[in-house]
Amino acid sequence: MALAEFEHLESVLLKRVSAAEQAQAGRYLRPADRARFLVGRAGLRVLLGRLLRCAPSAVPLETNAFGKPQLPAPAAVQFNVTHSGAWVVIALGAQPVGIDAEKIEPGFDYEAVLAHSFGAAEQAAIRQSAHPQAAFYAHWTQHEARAKAAGHGLLGRRTSDQAAEWTVLSLDVAPGYAAALAYPSSWRPVLQYRTCDVGLIG
Numbered sequence: 001m002a003l004a005e006f007e008h009l010e011s012v013l014l015k016r017v018s019a020a021e022q023a024q025a026g027r028y029l030r031p032a033d034r035a036r037f038l039v040g041r042a043g044l045r046v047l048l049g050r051l052l053r054c055a056p057s058a059v060p061l062e063t064n065a066f067g068k069p070q071l072p073a074p075a076a077v078q079f080n081v082t083h084s085g086a087w088v089v090i091a092l093g094a095q096p097v098g099i100d101a102e103k104i105e106p107g108f109d110y111e112a113v114l115a116h117s118f119g120a121a122e123q124a125a126i127r128q129s130a131h132p133q134a135a136f137y138a139h140w141t142q143h144e145a146r147a148k149a150a151g152h153g154l155l156g157r158r159t160s161d162q163a164a165e166w167t168v169l170s171l172d173v174a175p176g177y178a179a180a181l182a183y184p185s186s187w188r189p190v191l192q193y194r195t196c197d198v199g200l201i202g
Contacts, residue, residue, distance in 0.1 A: 001088040001196045002174075003032075006039045012201055016042035016056040036083040044069075044081055044090055046200055051077055051092075066151055080148050087174055090196075095187045098149030100141040101171075101179035110136040117143075137178035142168045145182035 006013065014022050021041055028034035045056035048071070052059060061069045071077060080091045085103030110133060114123050122139055129135035146166045164185065171179040171193075183189060 001039055001043050001090070001200070003035055003039055003086050003088065005198050006201065007035055009198065009201060010035070010038060013038040013042040016045050016201060018057055018061070036088060040081045040083050040088040040090070042201060043088060043196060044079060046202070047090060047092060048077060048079065064151060068148070068151060082144075082148075082179075085177065087177060089173055089179060091181055093183060093187075093189060095184050095189075096149045096151070098145040098147065098166075098182040099179070100144035100148060101173055101177055102137055102141055102144075104133070104137050104176050104178055106133070108133075134178070138170050138180070141178045141180040142170065142182070145180040149182040149184075 014025065017025070017038065021037075025034050025038050028037060042056065045059045045061070048059045048061075049056040060072055062072055064070050069079075069081075071079075076094070078093050078096050080097050080099045082089050082099045082101045084101045087101060087103075089099050089101045091097040091099035110126075114126065114136070118126070118139060126132055126135045126139060146163065146168055149166060166182045167185045167187075168180055168182045169191075171181055173179045181191075
């Protein structure tokens with residue numbers, strides 16, 4: 001979801017979220033941060049509402065111990081949301097999914113975080129890559145997606161432990177962005193990709 005397409009629809013977006021989320025949106029000081037939150041949460045609620053056959057604002061979202069929104073158990077739909085720069089990306093599935101997207105910042109000093117974010121083998125692979133910065137962002141988003149699928153989010157470990165439990169795919173969501181999707185390695189989903197425009201919100 002491209003934020004630029006929804007910037008003029010704040011009043012509509014507010015009607016698609018819960019009262020608590022409306023209050024949360026009001027606490028953001030920067031308009032860009034408020035827009036990312038509202039587009040992501042309203043878009044998620046609209047998609048879930050279609051699957052659950054209820055109004056978007058009535059989707060019964062709750063928060064787990066890691067701050068990740070979820071449906072009450074047993075949930076027929078699993079989901080994850082990420083936003084970076086000008087984009088919001090939502091993943092839905094019948095099993096746990098994790099999605100991460102990052103805007104590639106050309107001047108970002110990735111070397112400063114390699115040592116405490118990746119194992120020795122991954123550090124070597126990134127440094128020896130023909131395009132080290134792109135390799136860094138690919139590895140970063142893959143680890144984030146895996147951690148989010150496991151329910152850890154930003155609190156999750158970035159090491160390669162338990163990596164075999166997850167299938168992780170790099171995605172091309174937009175020029176200048178890196179993204180990845182993670183789901184259980186025992187699952188064989190049919191992957192579908194959609195770009196959502198203002199028609200989604202209605």
